[in-house]
Amino acid sequence: MSINVSAFIASLRFMIEGWLGIFVVMGVIIACIYGLNRFSERLEEKAGKSEE
Amino acid sequence: MTQIFGNFADLTVQMVIMWIIGGVMIYLAIKKEMEPTLLLPMGFGCILCNMPNSGMVHTLQILFQAGVDNELFPLLLFIGIGAMIDFGPLLADPKLLLFGAAAQFGIFFTLSMASLFGFELRDAASIAIIGAADGPTSIFVAQTLKSNYTAAIIVAAYSYMALVPIVQPFCIRLVTTKEERCIRMEYTPGKITKTTRILFPIVVSAIASLVAPDSAALVGFLMFGNLLRECGVLRGLSECAQNTLANLISLLLGLTVAVRMQANSFLVPQTLMILGLGLIAFMFDTFGGVFFGKFINLFAKKKINPMIGAAGISAFPMSSRVIAKMARDEDPYNFILMQAAGANVAGQVASVIAGGLVLAMIGPLV
Numbered sequence: 001m002s003i004n005v006s007a008f009i010a011s012l013r014f015m016i017e018g019w020l021g022i023f024v025v026m027g028v029i030i031a032c033i034y035g036l037n038r039f040s041e042r043l044e045e046k047a048g049k050s051e052e
Numbered sequence: 053m054t055q056i057f058g059n060f061a062d063l064t065v066q067m068v069i070m071w072i073i074g075g076v077m078i079y080l081a082i083k084k085e086m087e088p089t090l091l092l093p094m095g096f097g098c099i100l101c102n103m104p105n106s107g108m109v110h111t112l113q114i115l116f117q118a119g120v121d122n123e124l125f126p127l128l129l130f131i132g133i134g135a136m137i138d139f140g141p142l143l144a145d146p147k148l149l150l151f152g153a154a155a156q157f158g159i160f161f162t163l164s165m166a167s168l169f170g171f172e173l174r175d176a177a178s179i180a181i182i183g184a185a186d187g188p189t190s191i192f193v194a195q196t197l198k199s200n201y202t203a204a205i206i207v208a209a210y211s212y213m214a215l216v217p218i219v220q221p222f223c224i225r226l227v228t229t230k231e232e233r234c235i236r237m238e239y240t241p242g243k244i245t246k247t248t249r250i251l252f253p254i255v256v257s258a259i260a261s262l263v264a265p266d267s268a269a270l271v272g273f274l275m276f277g278n279l280l281r282e283c284g285v286l287r288g289l290s291e292c293a294q295n296t297l298a299n300l301i302s303l304l305l306g307l308t309v310a311v312r313m314q315a316n317s318f319l320v321p322q323t324l325m326i327l328g329l330g331l332i333a334f335m336f337d338t339f340g341g342v343f344f345g346k347f348i349n350l351f352a353k354k355k356i357n358p359m360i361g362a363a364g365i366s367a368f369p370m371s372s373r374v375i376a377k378m379a380r381d382e383d384p385y386n387f388i389l390m391q392a393a394g395a396n397v398a399g400q401v402a403s404v405i406a407g408g409l410v411l412a413m414i415g416p417l418v
Contacts, residue, residue, distance in 0.1 A: 002170045003168060003169065003170065004167060004168060004169070004170045005168065007167040007168065007170070007173070007176075008164055008165075008167050008168035010167070011163055011164040011167040011168075011173075011176065012164055014160060014163055014164070014177075014410075014413050014414070015160040015161060015163060015164050016160075017413065018159070018160045018163070018406070018409050018410065018413060019153075019156065019157055019160045021263075021409050022152075022153040022156050022402055022405060022406055022409060023150065023153045023154075024263075025153075025259065025260070025263050025264075025405050025409075026149040026150055026152060026153040026398075026401075026402065026405075027150075028259055028263075029146075029149055029255075029256055029259055029401070030146045030147065030149050030150070032255050032256075032259065033143060033146040033149075033248070033252065034146060036247075036248045036251050036252065036255065037143075037242065037243075037244070037245070037248050039247075040245040040246075040247035040248045040251070041243070041245060043245075043247060044245055044247070
């Protein structure tokens with residue numbers, strides 16, 4: 001097993017892209033959860049009103 | 053007599069070492085109750101596969117081709133895991149997903165470290181996924197990338213998952229002050245409707261499939277299990293997935309993986325390297341999560357306990373329990389279990405997405 005500095009430097013790209021990529025995906029999911037919460041609350045409010 | 057004792061001539065020292073390794077696994081499973089559903093069959097299979105001219109190898113090879121080579125077992129296991137997870141604490145405070153992302157740092161750091169130590173890119177990526185603290189994801193990625201070290205990676209992944217109560221407190225104490233560990237957090241959960249709980253697994257699967265198509269199977273099966281749980285009309289199936297299916301697949305997986313633990317391929321210096329790199333991945337996951345918590349505290353009005361960042365790994369619910377216990381040990385009135393649980397389930401989602409991203413980035417290059 002030998003030390004491979006050039007492979008290490010090349011892999012730094014994956015480190016940055018991959019880690020930031022997860023943050024981006026998580027950001028999108030967070031936005032979706034907030035959206036879902038609002039949407040479903042409104043849906044339930046409407047259902048409540050129509051029952052009244 | 054030669055027919056009866058002929059096999060003894062084929063016995064090697066390496067085989068005996070593998071019996072000892074198998075014995076240690078069985079000991080840890082029974083005596084220490086460390087991941088027993090997996091370590092027990094793995095240890096038993098390891099001993100039998102390292103008998104001279106063992107017929108067990110042929111039988112397990114068939115199971116391996118049927119369930120691991122095609123990634124079927126880890127995916128089926130994900131249905132069970134998905135059915136076990138309550139995403140409630142996460143849905144109540146979606147920001148916790150960011151801790152799940154932060155705590156995947158170890159994966160990408162280890163990818164670079166494994167490359168530095170001369171591992172091929174496919175092996176480096178597979179080793180890095182040990183940091184997901186997620187056995188099925190490790191198996192899935194290692195198999196998809198056709199890594200040469202699947203068995204060592206699986207052993208490392210499950211061993212470190214079981215070692216969370218030892219590794220994480222050590223790492224957290226290394227990078228936090230007592231003051232930080234004592235930070236109290238108010239728990240004010242938002243309202244979660246049933247519609248949100250049902251739509252969440254569908255939406256996450258769709259997003260993950262669009263962003264990283266390779267993660268569609270991983271995320272999809274996990275979220276399908278969760279949908280079974282949350283839909284409310286398939287209680288029997290949900291319970292079956294959580295118990296019977298998950299246990300059965302773990303058992304088959306453990307036995308099957310043992311076929312890759314034959315002395316000639318397992319007792320190589322690379323195995324030790326993989327165990328070391330796996331530990332690095334795990335430690336840097338913890339550091340990543342804790343430092344992200346500290347980073348947030350630079351701007352936040354309401355300080356958060358940076359320890360919950362460490363719970364952003366996939367080892368659920370062990371990690372959140374360990375962190376909650378640490379907080380209580382420092383201050384008996386500090387209750388952060390719900391926040392840690394939220395970060396912990398975020399880690400579940402993040403780890404499978406990380407697996408998908410690694411496949412998307414590395415897959416086309418190998």
